[in-house]
Amino acid sequence: MTVGVVGTGMSGLALVRALEQRGEEVVAFEARDEPGGVVQSRAVDGRVLELGPQRLRLTPGIRSMIDAFDLHDRLRYGADDQPIYVYHDGELKVAPLSVREAITTDLITPLGKLRMLLEPLFGPPRPGETVDEFLVRKFGRQAARRYAGPLYSGLYGTDPRNMLMEYSLGRVLEKRGVERSILLKVLESIRSDRETPPIVSFDDGIGELVAALYEAHAESIRLATPVESIRPIAGNDDPGDDGEGDKDTRYALETADGTERVDDVVVTTPAPTAAELLEPVDGDLAATLDRFAYNPIGMVFLDSGFGGRGLGTLVPPDADDVSISGLTWNASILERDRLYTAYIDPLSYPPLLEATEGELGQIAAREFERITGAAADVIHVHRWEPGMPAYDRTWTAMDDLELPSGIHLCASYVGRPGIPGRIRNAERLADDLVGE
Numbered sequence: 205m206t207v208g209v210v211g212t213g214m215s216g217l218a219l220v221r222a223l224e225q226r227g228e229e230v231v232a233f234e235a236r237d238e239p240g241g242v243v244q245s246r247a248v249d250g251r252v253l254e255l256g257p258q259r260l261r262l263t264p265g266i267r268s269m270i271d272a273f274d275l276h277d278r279l280r281y282g283a284d285d286q287p288i289y290v291y292h293d294g295e296l297k298v299a300p301l302s303v304r305e306a307i308t309t310d311l312i313t314p315l316g317k318l319r320m321l322l323e324p325l326f327g328p329p330r331p332g333e334t335v336d337e338f339l340v341r342k343f344g345r346q347a348a349r350r351y352a353g354p355l356y357s358g359l360y361g362t363d364p365r366n367m368l369m370e371y372s373l374g375r376v377l378e379k380r381g382v383e384r385s386i387l388l389k390v391l392e393s394i395r396s397d398r399e400t401p402p403i404v405s406f407d408d409g410i411g412e413l414v415a416a417l418y419e420a421h422a423e424s425i426r427l428a429t430p431v432e433s434i435r436p437i438a439g440n441d442d443p444g445d446d447g448e449g450d451k452d453t454r455y456a457l458e459t460a461d462g463t464e465r466v467d468d469v470v471v472t473t474p475a476p477t478a479a480e481l482l483e484p485v486d487g488d489l490a491a492t493l494d495r496f497a498y499n500p501i502g503m504v505f506l507d508s509g510f511g512g513r514g515l516g517t518l519v520p521p522d523a524d525d526v527s528i529s530g531l532t533w534n535a536s537i538l539e540r541d542r543l544y545t546a547y548i549d550p551l552s553y554p555p556l557l558e559a560t561e562g563e564l565g566q567i568a569a570r571e572f573e574r575i576t577g578a579a580a581d582v583i584h585v586h587r588w589e590p591g592m593p594a595y596d597r598t599w600t601a602m603d604d605l606e607l608p609s610g611i612h613l614c615a616s617y618v619g620r621p622g623i624p625g626r627i628r629n630a631e632r633l634a635d636d637l638v639g640e
């Protein structure tokens with residue numbers, strides 16, 4: 205069996221590794237001249253900028269790669285015992301993410317705190333419930349709107365009123381084993397001393413892990429070779445049929461360098477590209493993939509002597525004097541010298557895509573100063589498009605996603621978007637492919 209992998213971001217790289225470890229033949233194609241996808245670590249004036257993900261969690265999957273590539277000396281542990289701040293009423297207030305913070309924060313009024321404690325009385329998600337409706341019902345309006353909703357949905361740049369529980373937060377809670385009460389689950393995990401894996405990165409950024417993965421599997425990876433289309437090979441012209449007779453289905457991956465024939469194809473690109481590539485295989489599938497919406501995201505890297513201790517700042521979308529959606533305090537988390545990363549999404553700043561980079565930089569520096577009281581200079585501006593999967597109402601497309609035999613998806617929009625989740629997804633798929 206030969207597996208063709210389209211794309212070598214973290215999903216594609218982890219999949220190539222998992223398949224080779226299981227003794228499978230694999231060939232992977234990457235459109236760009238470097239692997240890593242949205243993981244892009246850049247050295248700018250002696251500083252490490254992460255254009256995409258800022259940090260990892262040291263899960264078993266990541267740990268086994270660090271062991272295999274002997275990256276221990278390069279590993280950097282983040283100081284994750286720090287608060288997250290919310291910009292509320294013109295001030296920074298601590299988000300109540302621990303018992304101590306819940307007691308001491310002035311983000312929520314005493315009455316709002318009492319309302320939060322009633323959470324176990326309210327049942328699990330209801331059919332058709334949005335993330336906003338669920339969180340308001342469980343924790344009350346203050347906690348839901350001031351931090352819980354934005355903390356979850358801000359990652360994707362989506363309004364919590366536009367996210368259905370069943371296709372977003374509900375899945376996360378289910379995976380974490382939360383049946384009725386989120387609060388009781390949190391208390392249970394504190395009591396059992398179950399620790400969240402620590403925040404980590406590498407001295408030169410997450411790109412070090414990408415480089416190690418690529419080096420170990422370079423023979424199976426063709427960089428700067430975009431797949432132009434995927435088509436079923438003549439003679440097996442019914443790849444949509446899932447029936448018994450379909451076992452020999454083979455596909456052709458067309459690139460500028462020629463055609464690669466494979467038995468199975470795994471597409472790891474964002475949904476819009478997957479739709480385009482898979483059109484010749486199955487028009488209905490392409491139409492379904494086209495329904496998944498994405499939100500572009502702008503990132504502005506700032507230099508500041510602010511020096512605050514914390515993981516970052518959350519800016520709820522209703523903060524009317526600020527249009528950035530949040531800040532990562534890289535200087536404080538990973539000792540990245542004077543570095544702060546500001547996020548701008550279309551929910552908080554609709555003209556994101558039309559604005560110039562200079563305008564985005566100005567907005568971020570000005571608002572950083574408003575929020576923290578410290579001046580900042582712009583180091584670099586980067587925009588991602590299509591950006592983050594939105595996990596909004598368009599995710600009902602999941603119900604119509606039917607894959608022809610031999611076609612597989614290993615991508616954030618059909619699973620967990622975090623890097624550890626991408627690695628787990630790749631491992632599971634490799635097991636399934638070998639099992640076939």
Ligand SMILES: Cc1cc2nc3c(=O)[nH]c(=O)nc-3n(C[C@H](O)[C@H](O)[C@H](O)COP(=O)(O)OP(=O)(O)OC[C@H]3O[C@@H](n4cnc5c(N)ncnc54)[C@H](O)[C@@H]3O)c2cc1C
Binds near residue numbers: 214474501591621
């Ligand atoms: C701004 C941002 C911040 C994030 N922050 C974090 C974080 O802090 N921690 C965390 O764990 N996760 C974070 N994530 C999520 C995580 O980084 C991503 O979900 C994950 O890296 C996606 O990997 P992927 O391989 O699935 O997709 P991608 O990285 O999108 O990779 C897809 C690859 O396919 C290639 N490709 C596209 N078209 C073709 C074609 N026709 N032929 C061949 N190749 C093609 C692309 O060039 C790309 O390399 C963040 C994501 C973003 C965007």
